[in-house]
Amino acid sequence: MNRWLALAIVLTALIAFVACEREERGFRVQTPDANRVNSKQLTTLQAGEASPLPAVKNEYEDNAFALSEGKRLFSQMNCTGCHAHGGGGIGPALMDDKWIYGSQPEQIFSTIEEGRPNGMPSFRGKLPVYQVWQLAAYVRSLSGLVPKTAAPGRDDDMQSRQPENSTEPKQPKTVTPATEK
Amino acid sequence: MTNAELLKNQSSDLTAARIDEERRDLERTWADKPGIIGWLSTTDHKRVGLRMIVTAFCFFVFAGVLALVMRLQLMFPNGHVLGPDLYNQFFTTHGSTMMFLFAVPVMEGMGVYFVPLMIGTRTIAFPRLNALGYYTYLCAGLLTFFGLLMNIGPDAGWFAYVPLSGPEYGIGHRVDLWSQMVSLTEISALIASANIVVTVMKLRAPGMSLNRIPLFVWSEVIAAVMVIFAMPAVMIGSSLLSMDRLTNVSTHFFNQAEGGDPIMWQHLFWFFGHPEVYIIFIPATGMVSMIITTFARRKTFGYTALVLTMVATAFIGFGVWVHHMFVTPLPQLGQSIFTASSMLIVIPNGIQIFCWIATLWTGRWNLKTPLVWVLGFFGIFVLGGLSGVMLASVPLDSQLHDTFFVVAHLHYVLIGGAVFPLFGAVYYWFPKFTGRMLNETAGVVNAILMFIGFNMVFFPMHILGLIGMPRRVYTYLPETGWGDLNMLASIGAFVMGIAAIVFVANVVYSWKLGKVASINPWGADTLEWSLPSPIPQYAFQYVPIVQGRHALWERTDDAPVVTGLHLNVREVLATSIHDAVPEHRYSVPDPSIIPLIVGLITGVMFIGFMFNPWSLPLGMFALFFGFLAWFWSNSLAHRPPAFPEEDNPPLEEPGDVAPPVEVTA
């Protein structure tokens, strides 16, 4: 019997050790590792032979709390004013598969941080950097590019689209602003 | 009188040799398979019941440790033991574990163990279903325990109000874990309840008419009926909540913007939640009745009144749920009706207290540990009931709701009203579980420490609530001045912890090294005390005919017993509902590993449902095959025995109490 008890204790300790990252509520954070990326390539065109883009992982995409914070910021920072709840209006739709300035996490981060021509304001210095990463993760969830187990559920509000955790992933395609009509 | 003594005066057909031979046949028929497979496939209600009780106490300790850490956090203002996120998980898990994984399962476990014995039969009505009930309960418990360890413990309160538990504010899958834990425990509770009701209605010993059923059995039946009516409400509620939250389902049951309603959650939850506390309390009143009868050495005063008050409590208990919602914007007239019903329920409870005191007053006391616990029950529960009456008043509740006053009230009624009788019952029935007595001195120390510690923790909370401290707060500011009372409460919590350690030590020591007990060390009146300790798997070799409410006290020397049941299948006697006249034989299947498999499938199905709705249809598909195996083997087990009729005649009892019975195929 003692052997089983010892095994149970070891197993319990092990499970506690690998506690679920998805459920982590990070209150006092600086920024995920993704901050360390400096270059944000704005186009897929490269001189000469294409070298692969550095893969940047935004850890917030696997974290339910960060995605829900991104969702909260999306409406509280008035992204909905131009992008609605993903369907767009004054600004382009964010829940479709068309990306003008790139769909990679660091590219979305750059879009929010730097702003873009034709109306996207720059949020540098207006939001802490980790919150911009939370927003970037949320924007990717709008087109289903984050794991469904971490994506937020439906709003407690009038429904304007599929909830983020029910959105099928839409493979990103780059478009130029001219064709974005 | 023991079963053996009962037989001394029987007909000459029952010679000693025949008794021995029949006993050996019974042992062989009713034995479990050997080894680990036998352990996992047992359908013996005593083994399953004991498992439920032991598992429930493990969860009691787990939730108690959580409470200790919470009290450590609240010991000082601006405590740093637990941050808000962990504290929210702790208090939610504490409440959910105590209510769903300890209180209801332990009462049902006691019922599963003792009800068949007290009514004089060898098995519960549906033994494999009973095993399934335990395995689903175990799945729920392991889910919760490991969930907390993995940072996915529920964190929206044990009552999970929407919108905080809804898809927008209930982040991640913690609330989904809570929902599935609720679903699994409700399945387990429904299984145990259905089993208990059918067992008591149909399998009683001949002569145990309805008005001779022991009070504990009555309490278990009434609680079981309450479970059947109340549990569906919370299952529905938690399923609707799951559906609101689930990927690709995303319904709007609690989304007002699309036609749902958050107050509906409160109605669904509390329609279950209030009967739930009576489901926990009523079996405890049954235990109190048993202990008082035995230790006051007289028949219970007011048997009929006690039964009817339990029934009345059960009925009225379904009509008071809105008193949990008095501060919501519901219309005042409607709320006043629930004030009236909440105060009405005091009357049956009062009658119970009066009847018990009457029994104690007019008896002679054998003041042993079980009675000491019951005295503690009186001191604590009556105070809790009275603070509950205060909460029934709408204006008074507007000051006291959601404060520590309610925390004090609920612990006074639940610990005083259920845990104290439960501890008394453990001390009372321990000789029957194990054949040894728990240490008497340690028992009294246990009771006194628990009483003192309990009052140190929870009495100050009445005052804290009055002076403004709300519930479910992870800390408080020093300026509020609540520090002293919180400090006292936290110290008391450690006293309670010490009392719990004394209990565990007493149990662990006495299990193997306690004083050996005689068959009926307390001189009790119910049928289980006629069996040897520990009880053989077939329990009654010959079921005694019952001649009164207090079966062992009112039994005459020449009372008949039931003989003639088949010995090579697991067979018992089914009797009529009203007067327990024998009707037919009833046989139950052999032990089987299928309940474990079905239980595992159910557990995996519900755990998967936390993340993906497809888990449910796929799980149902797998369950189809599980139940196919289950019912197929059922029909195999009921083949009539292959031996000639004249060697095994139908019922034969000296005294000619009942007509002969046909063997049903």
Next chain:
Amino acid sequence: MNGIRPHFRFERILAAASVFFASCGHGNQSAINSAGIQSEQLSNLWWIWLGITAGVYVIVMAVLNVAYFRVRRASAEAEPDIAPDPARERKVGNIIKGCVALTVVIMFVLMIVSFRTGRAIAAMPAAQDPIHIKVTGQQWWWQIEYIDEHQPSNNVTSANEIHIPIGRPVRVDLESHDVIHSFWVPNLHGKRDLIPNYPTTIFFEADEPGVYWGQCAEFCGFEHAKMRFMVKAESEDDFNAWYAAAQQPSGSPANDSEARGQQIFLTSVCTQCHTISGTPASGRVGPNLTHVASKPFIASGSLVNNRENLTNWISDPQAIKPGIRMPMNTYSQEDLNALADYIQSLK
């Protein structure tokens, strides 16, 4: 005889505990320290009920105590009494019936008293031109708006602090836009839940000047514990003076440091969430800061409003209230000083 009677100890604990009744904090968040007519009625109701229920408890415990000393002892082998004297059983039965009748009467009395109090509390006259306040519960602070139906330009938006004149009814409209909260000022009134899409109204009146604390009383998430607010009841003149000042926009910065602080406020993260009227800052996610310097507490009533707390709060609110919406902010020491200077000028 072995065994001790546990509930005797209880009375000693009760005596000790009653000492605490007297020594419990300042009484400015207490339901039994009433400062207004409703909470006084509630407090009276409490004492009546306590008296009656405590009396019942004492009687029941006394009976048990007497039984403990009176009833003879017996062992487990003693013959149980299965045929007690019928006359005595009848007598005991009659006593019980009497007790039940008494219980019914007591329950009725308590119920009537409760209903009458409930009606009295709800009967606050609305005709006397009440102060009209709208409270919106947010995660995890209180938005307070003073509504002037006749002159909307007099409306004042504030946070976590309510001023009211004594002797005048106050009408509070309660709303929530996220989860369920509960508005509770024990000294003045019972609590009411703020349920999204279920707007509700309560009336109360303060009869004694003072500062009364309230706290959210329905579990609402991470910082439910520190979602506090204060109600300051003052004379009519003081209230009018406060109200007039509250309607004013913020003034211009008085010196370079404050000017620099204002610049930092307007150009960094602050304006995303906060409003300061008189400046372009009009964020509505967080509390209105127009007169924050004249508030004795910040962080929804959980931090004293002094320089050190303010700077700590601005740079690391998550250390003080983990989980709230306000992010951590990294400013240089000079910037932080300037910002604090500016904030402290917003009287």
